[in-house]
Amino acid sequence: MTALRFDDSITRQRVRRGTVRRILPYALRYRWFLALLMLATVAGAVITAVGPLILKMIIDDGILPRRTGTVVWLCLLVAGLSLVEGGAAYLGAWCSGRIGEGLVHDLRTKVFAHVQRQPLAFFTRTQTGALVSRLNTDVVGARQAVTTLLSQSVSTLLTLVLILVAMLYLSWQITVAALLMIPFFLLPARLVARRQERLARESMELDAGMSSMMHERFNVSGALLSKLYGHPDDDLAAFARKTARIRDISILRVVYGRLFGIVVTVLTALTTAIVYGLGGVLTIAGSLELGTLVAMVALLMRLYGPVNLLASMQATALTALVSFDRVLEVLDLEPQITERPGARALNGPAASGPAAPDVVFDRVGFRYPDAGQVSLASLESAAPRGPEGPSESWTLRELSFRAPAGRLTALVGPSGAGKTTITQLVPRLYDATEGSVRIGGQDVRDLTLQSLRDAVGVVSQDAHLFHDTLRANLEYARPGASEREVITACRAALVWDTIQALPDGLDTVVGERGHRLSGGEKQRVALARLLLKAPPIMVLDEATAHLDSESEAAIQRALRSALAGRTSLVIAHRLSTVREADQILVVAAGRIRERGTHEELLLAGGLYADLYRTQFAGQAAGNPR
The missing domain is CATH 1.20.1560.10 (ABC transporter type 1, transmembrane domain)
Structure with a gap:
């Protein structure tokens, strides 16, 4: 020590x-x-x-x-x-x-x-x-x-x-x-x-x-x-x-x-x-x-x-x-993510395009901000932070793609390629350092934060639950939702039977970070929360990663119905998700290296084909289609 x-x-x-x-x-x-x-x-x-x-x-x-x-x-x-x-x-x-x-x-x-x-x-x-x-x-x-x-x-x-x-x-x-x-x-x-x-x-x-x-x-x-x-x-x-x-x-x-x-x-x-x-x-x-x-x-x-x-x-x-x-x-610490004067609501009078808008990345470059820009030394550590060095290396460079409205776009690639960073730029958890991210033709920096958060729903692999009841955790995504709507979302996420078996049902306190539930149960609750919110844009960091094969197949059917007509951006680790995608983007070193459908990319014999052999082939053998 x-x-x-x-x-x-x-x-x-x-x-x-x-x-x-x-x-x-x-x-x-x-x-x-x-x-x-x-x-x-x-x-x-x-x-x-x-x-x-x-x-x-x-x-x-x-x-x-x-x-x-x-x-x-x-x-x-x-x-x-x-x-x-x-x-x-x-x-x-x-x-x-x-x-x-x-x-x-x-x-x-x-x-x-x-x-x-x-x-x-x-x-x-x-x-x-x-x-x-x-x-x-x-x-x-x-x-x-x-x-x-x-x-x-x-x-x-x-x-x-x-x-x-x-x-x-x-x-x-x-x-x-x-x-x-x-x-x-x-x-x-x-x-x-x-x-x-x-x-x-x-x-x-x-x-x-x-x-x-x-x-x-x-x-x-x-x-x-x-x-x-x-x-x-x-x-x-x-x-x-x-x-x-x-x-x-x-x-x-x-x-x-x-x-x-x-x-x-x-x-x-x-x-x-x-x-x-x-x-x-x-x-x-x-x-x-x-x-x-x-x-x-x-x-x-x-x-x-x-x-x-x-x-x-x-x-x-x-x-x-x-x-x-x-x-x-x-x-006095100024937040980096702020609304511009005159920011417009995504679904307001200035909004254009379909109910489920497209998402466009236009020559996006991104690197994470320095500590001095976003934090205070006295809040980080008791040990000296040391002099500020140069900004971190670029996470994304010259990255451009379009996720079509109402379609499923899958992101695949090696660990550290920048896939999660891409999904974090859509709800504006970070701002692009260069270029722009547009939803429905509007730069996300010109939109009100509330309308942006209302339009984008996210489920990550690490599904977080508050130390509160299941009902409160679900309604956090949509305050005022009726009992029927909550139950419908839970049924669609295949978690209602689990909830009914609990002593207090929806009023069961899940414990800190939801640790009274298994990983798969937490993820299904997080999916139910997303389905209850029902946003026009859905971002999923492989939301079925912690599920067994049988539950995963059932959830995929539920998601197929839930994602219909919505713009979806999914980080895919499952072959079933990749095959369902209307478009696959292969990300490596912060750039889009390949794009196309599953069959097109396999025939191309490039990076995706290599990923398929190392990451997806075993799934294909164990779950033939």
């Missing part, structure tokens, strides 16, 4: 300029709650500053002159103000919570929507646990940024100003002495804050890495792989290294926080001694009343509360800003 490493450019990254300015629009959505929060803050600050002044009046105007009535009504005033202060604190807490939790909701939904718009390449590079961490841990930290910066900072500064005004009113000499000590409180905070910022960012990266490892090991596929090929002791050691580093960082953050608290406590004690000494001398000399001295000490105690909070707030705010910065980092 390699030692745990972190990209130094990530952990040393500073909060970007303008982050605070970008927080404001999110907070201003709750302007009325902010107004109430400010009102409660002002009330609390005023009461905090006025309290010691009333104490002075109780001593100088009530106790020393022996005026019982004055003492009583001033004490009643204190009691009334305490009730108002409690109400203001409650109102402030409620408003702060409403703003903070509202912000969490807004950010989570915005990040979720933004991530959904990212291209497929983003998800092939991103660690799921790191991405989930942004939606959970970092968004909650972003809430703290708003509540800290907008609530505590305003309250602290206002309280500080009012207390200083009250102190200056009572004794400018003692106030100046107290003010001279304030820089000694702020200096340690500044030294600690920057260190805390880096520790916070590294801690967040470690949390994301730990979440990713747990996600990979705890999902069904990861758990199966770990049990079959894994080394539990090595996995445990790697996990322990991650948690140990998190522990060490947490200890450092606690130590820095405690050290700062110790320094503040010592400085507060020294300042109190100075005020008592100076105030005592002034009182003995007769230039300061006893009540004024008591009020000054009370104000001093209330002064250093905000000063301490202001000093520690820098570290707290920077830590929270790191979270907000990491959330904005995701939101």
Whole structure:
């Protein structure tokens, strides 16, 4: 196992300029709650500053002159103000919570929507646990940024100003002495804050890495792989290294926080001694009343509360800003696949051609985008990604063909030839680097994404099912489908008998990635989902690959009926599919090498004939036609 490493450019990254300015629009959505929060803050600050002044009046105007009535009504005033202060604190807490939790909701939904718009390449590079961490841990930290910066900072500064005004009113000499000590409180905070910022960012990266490892090991596929090929002791050691580093960082953050608290406590004690000494001398000399001295000490105690909070707030705010910065980092990642202004719906007024349109590839060249174009280093790995190199080699070059409307086009060729990439360009999971892909005569980049996704249905070899009921997985392709339509699709995919045998039928939860079903059953459910959607264009990556011969033959009959009148693009690994095709495209090294029907290509004696002998001949012998 390699030692745990972190990209130094990530952990040393500073909060970007303008982050605070970008927080404001999110907070201003709750302007009325902010107004109430400010009102409660002002009330609390005023009461905090006025309290010691009333104490002075109780001593100088009530106790020393022996005026019982004055003492009583001033004490009643204190009691009334305490009730108002409690109400203001409650109102402030409620408003702060409403703003903070509202912000969490807004950010989570915005990040979720933004991530959904990212291209497929983003998800092939991103660690799921790191991405989930942004939606959970970092968004909650972003809430703290708003509540800290907008609530505590305003309250602290206002309280500080009012207390200083009250102190200056009572004794400018003692106030100046107290003010001279304030820089000694702020200096340690500044030294600690920057260190805390880096520790916070590294801690967040470690949390994301730990979440990713747990996600990979705890999902069904990861758990199966770990049990079959894994080394539990090595996995445990790697996990322990991650948690140990998190522990060490947490200890450092606690130590820095405690050290700062110790320094503040010592400085507060020294300042109190100075005020008592100076105030005592002034009182003995007769230039300061006893009540004024008591009020000054009370104000001093209330002064250093905000000063301490202001000093520690820098570290707290920077830590929270790191979270907000990491959330904005995701939101700033522009998706590569976007709708052009004025994009048209495929089946809208501008659409032309038959209900099942043709698909045309015109001199298409494609290579996968660089990591920096589609992802973030901090979402990919804890280890350094290294400098960006040149783009990957071309996957497709000068590739042109036409899949006729309502016909079946089969793609065959060796592994790595580019067949799957071709099928991914049709629903615009990627965009062609060169040339164009047209559906019904329209460039797919000119179409709305929704109309394109509605028109194209895809089933891959790895049929994915959500951890939900069978009904929910099927209706995901066509929300609002009737029970009869769902059952009809399941019958056509030869999976209805299997579903009926389950204890809860369509309401059976299939487990993560559908692992409660066999590979063949999952694929038939995926086929049923496609048949329920019934799109005019169907793309299949050999959807019968995991079926036995008998089921495969039955599914082929069902597909023959389902594909009738639809434009179909099929990656074929079965001879039965190839023979059914109206057109066969032989793909090799990202180019179309041959095209024609099964018989035509066999007679040509080229690459297809070689593929037939190596890949299809055994099927022909075992399943004569």
